[in-house]
Amino acid sequence: MHSQENPIEQKRIVRTTIPGPHSLELEKHREANCAQALKPGLPAYIVSGDGAILVDADDNQLIDFASGIGVTNVGNRNPQVNKAIKEAADHFTHTCFLNVPYQGFVDVCEKLNAIAPGASEKHSALFSTGAEAIENAIKIARNYTGKNRVVVFDRAFHGRTNLTMSMTAKHKPYKAGFGRLAGDVYRIAGSYPLRDQLSGEEAAEKSIRHIEQNIGTEDLACIVIEPIQGEGGFVVPAPGFLPTLQKWCKDNDVLFILDEIQAGIARTGQWFASNHEELEPDLITIAKGVGGGMPLSAVTGTKEVMDAPGPGSLGGTYAGNPIACAAALATLSYIEDHQLLERATAIEGIIREELEPLLEADMVAEIRGRGAMIALEFSTASGAPDPERTAAIAAHCRSQGVIALTCGMDGNVIRLLPPLVIEEDLLRDGLNVLRDGITKTFSN
Structure with a gap:
């Protein structure tokens, strides 16, 4: 187990399928004991976290683009x-x-x-x-x-x-x-x-x-x-x-x-x-x-x-x-x-730099938001909401060790809520996975 003195390397590492075998066993335990309304979207059970990385029961290191739905703005297990x-x-x-x-x-x-x-x-x-x-x-x-x-x-x-x-x-x-x-x-x-x-x-x-x-x-x-x-x-x-x-x-x-x-x-x-x-x-x-x-x-x-x-x-x-x-x-x-107001603005700049070319390629209907609260909306060629493509993109991200949530009334939006302390290399790595998932859905 990692300690505060031995922090987790801020790097995405995928060692098994996600969720892996240990998480799947824990999911059986949940099904036997918890109300079924409490069904996780990704049953990769977390055992440790640090900054923008979550470690699951199978020792996979996942990039956290959810921050507990906007909670861990200062990172997971912040020392202060x-x-x-x-x-x-x-x-x-x-x-x-x-x-x-x-x-x-x-x-x-x-x-x-x-x-x-x-x-x-x-x-x-x-x-x-x-x-x-x-x-x-x-x-x-x-x-x-x-x-x-x-x-x-x-x-x-x-x-x-x-x-x-x-x-x-x-x-x-x-x-x-x-x-x-x-x-x-x-x-x-x-x-x-x-x-x-x-x-x-x-x-x-x-x-x-x-x-x-x-x-x-x-x-x-x-x-x-x-x-x-x-x-x-x-x-x-x-x-x-x-x-x-x-x-x-x-x-x-x-x-x-x-x-x-x-x-x-x-x-x-x-x-x-x-x-x-x-x-x-x-x-x-x-x-x-x-x-x-x-x-x-x-x-x-x-x-x-x-x-x-x-x-x-x-x-x-x-x-x-x-x-x-x-x-x-x-x-x-x-x-x-730690000037995290300014850091949030810098994160927005990196996200837009990495993903806005997808707008020009007509793969994304809109990139919107402010700071480290950015979303991508997906539509079909006719302009209708495209929840199927959105779900496929989110699934690709999860399989590659990136936690990205969907939202929107039509389920056709990917939302990005990374911790404000996320390191630039890690942020870009996660965005590359997201971009690969988007382009993959257009090539199939």
Whole structure:
């Protein structure tokens, strides 16, 4: 087993088929003991990880282009984060902040307030998961406005609880068979430049017209939107879409909430994707990358809005666990100390350099995203979504030791979420595998 003093070489090594025999035995154990809803997309069981490499039970070294779905932004087993976790655990492992508080919780809130977009005074609340953050953002918005309705968008993903499942667009596998959905949630079309060919302002006016004609503002508490959609296909709204929506929200006493759970914490080359268009949301939801691998989430927003709910009305048993808070402080410090905002931008440049020639060869419909959050969309010759080709490309990557996830409502998008600490040679190696997989599907 590798130790922190004996790190894993940042190199792709394929020793067996993937998954190999040991992983396949472990998969039989899962089938015998775990709920079948928890079926892994790639049953290569991980025994160790370091930086951008994961080692499976058969000693294959896999390039991680998923980062635990955007969690390990500072790399797997980051030494600074690990040290903070161990030191925190040596002091105490848990006490509910609402009962007996601790400084780490306050320090994380202070740091999030400082890096959140905009100049307004901010307050924060900590939770455990992204879905919890979304649920609490809705509670805060309803409490502050005295209104109930929530507007969400096509292709949105906000979580798997009853409310966040209702806010999520995709029916299967997220909503099918799970009973009645939460009320007062309304879905509208957003901006998808590749498909709608609209400017940001045009797409926003279309969305606003739908709200005004079909939903109204009298009981509309908030609009919730991902500045770059995650599960929905890494769709980046056309420039001007989000600012136009935000202005309308302000003019109509509707809160503007940005779900930055996947796009935030340096992933796009800024602390938050909101920064790219100089947006200051009323509330912003944070999770995934903030904990460096530990479960932590947050809602950060303007002081006036955040302070609307009374004492004791927000929280949770594990909300802002002290070990997770220590990990978060180390993560945020590591990002600053190692210039990972700039590194995310450099990663985007490398990805585009390696893959944009495929656009000219008409093998990819679009390459989009920001920083280390980049997607490739695949279409047939007629322009229809091509999930079969996409699945074949992802399967090729997995067989060659590269973990690349698919996404999009039609399953025709490959998403790239490498750790921000990935070494350039390793990044290019993984991209070469991806490119080979793409060209292979066109030659067959």
